[in-house]
Amino acid sequence: MKRRTAVTAVLTLAALIWAGTVGAMYQSIRRFETTAGRGAEAPAAWPASSRIVPARDRWTLVMLIHPHCSCSRASLQELERIVEMSGPSLETYVLVYRPSEFRAGWENTDVVDAASRVQRAHVVMDTNGQEARRFGAFTSGQTFLFDRDGRRRFSGGITSLRGHAGVNRGSMDVVDIVRSKVPQGAHPVFGCAIRTSATESEQRR
Amino acid sequence: MSDAIVTNNDPAIDARTAELRDEHLRNRRVRIDRMFCWLFLVQWIAGIIGALTVSPYAWEGKVHTVHLHVWVAVFGGAGIIILPILLAIFRPGTTLTRHVIAASQMLSSALLIHLTGGRIETHFHVFGSLAFLAFYLDWPVLITATVVVAADHFLRGLFWPESVYGVANPEWWRFLEHAGWVAFEDVFLIWSCIMGQREIAASAARQAQVEQLSEMEQLKSAALEMAMAEMQSASA
Numbered sequence: 001m002k003r004r005t006a007v008t009a010v011l012t013l014a015a016l017i018w019a020g021t022v023g024a025m026y027q028s029i030r031r032f033e034t035t036a037g038r039g040a041e042a043p044a045a046w047p048a049s050s051r052i053v054p055a056r057d058r059w060t061l062v063m064l065i066h067p068h069c070s071c072s073r074a075s076l077q078e079l080e081r082i083v084e085m086s087g088p089s090l091e092t093y094v095l096v097y098r099p100s101e102f103r104a105g106w107e108n109t110d111v112v113d114a115a116s117r118v119q120r121a122h123v124v125m126d127t128n129g130q131e132a133r134r135f136g137a138f139t140s141g142q143t144f145l146f147d148r149d150g151r152r153r154f155s156g157g158i159t160s161l162r163g164h165a166g167v168n169r170g171s172m173d174v175v176d177i178v179r180s181k182v183p184q185g186a187h188p189v190f191g192c193a194i195r196t197s198a199t200e201s202e203q204r205r
Numbered sequence: 206m207s208d209a210i211v212t213n214n215d216p217a218i219d220a221r222t223a224e225l226r227d228e229h230l231r232n233r234r235v236r237i238d239r240m241f242c243w244l245f246l247v248q249w250i251a252g253i254i255g256a257l258t259v260s261p262y263a264w265e266g267k268v269h270t271v272h273l274h275v276w277v278a279v280f281g282g283a284g285i286i287i288l289p290i291l292l293a294i295f296r297p298g299t300t301l302t303r304h305v306i307a308a309s310q311m312l313s314s315a316l317l318i319h320l321t322g323g324r325i326e327t328h329f330h331v332f333g334s335l336a337f338l339a340f341y342l343d344w345p346v347l348i349t350a351t352v353v354v355a356a357d358h359f360l361r362g363l364f365w366p367e368s369v370y371g372v373a374n375p376e377w378w379r380f381l382e383h384a385g386w387v388a389f390e391d392v393f394l395i396w397s398c399i400m401g402q403r404e405i406a407a408s409a410a411r412q413a414q415v416e417q418l419s420e421m422e423q424l425k426s427a428a429l430e431m432a433m434a435e436m437q438s439a440s441a
Binding site: 007010014015020021022028029030033034071074099102165166193 | 272
């Protein structure tokens, strides 16, 4: 009789843990996936101080990534799709954040491998996030699209959630702008932070 | 779950058939409960390894912390499987255990799908799990699993639809389309459960008849031996 009561108590406790876990898990996953990163404080035109040279005869797309941000795999999948759909009318740069004090090879990740597989994309190391600062980007996956005159036409992310590839407003906007269907666009960006207030104050010192 | 027994118009055989069938089903279901215990543990470990491999850390510039996926895989995964494993240990073979296992298995699928970033390929886990659940030969278990899948899609479609459908404003009935493919598989699995139960019932009926015949033979032999013994004692 005692054992039966003990078993019932254990099972009741397990049922409460089970129900609580399901609720908490859904809630935490939802909060994580739907919380956008800090949006860019992007200049309206191509930053003159940038070492990247924009194309003058076609669109220039710039994406900034953190090499260890797993969510950026989805951004790169979307980028691949955009490049396929836009064809040669798009010049693509993927700027990879790299702190100078980290050991050599720190940036060699599958995320950067995925970036180098994007057709015609130039993968450029962004030492200490200097280019990210010039473009006003804070979050991995931040994408900019500039026209032939260097005017910014799109700023934002190209995924609908953190780490989820698939049809979304951001990537559709980029393709539509390149095809001259819409004049400009913006979309929340989802990913790890490239720059934080801590790194900024450290940089200033 | 009781089903029709091949009747012999003999209450004794029918009762024995039901007894044999229930015993067979119970033994089978206890075995499958135990198999699910191992499967849950394997899935849990696989989820943790997957999270550690795919997204071990979340980064903020140069600083990294353990990624939410790792915590979810460890604690969320453990929370999902604790109840079905304890039920399989302390209440094996019961209807409640089977239904909790079905619901938890579908939640494990949802977790694995999430941990792999919603990969289409991971959705096959749902279909494989349904086939595994069909081994119970208890079709309402498949309904529970289907309801959990549909509820997961419905709720996520309601609160953050991009995670399931990739778009922010899908049609309200889109979850029915996804659940419809699960229901498509269910039709065949439910049919196989019913057929499986009938085969077990038929096998039980044959065994009951054989047992009765054997019992009658034994009674006849005993009666014959007794008659022979009486004849021998009378002639002496």
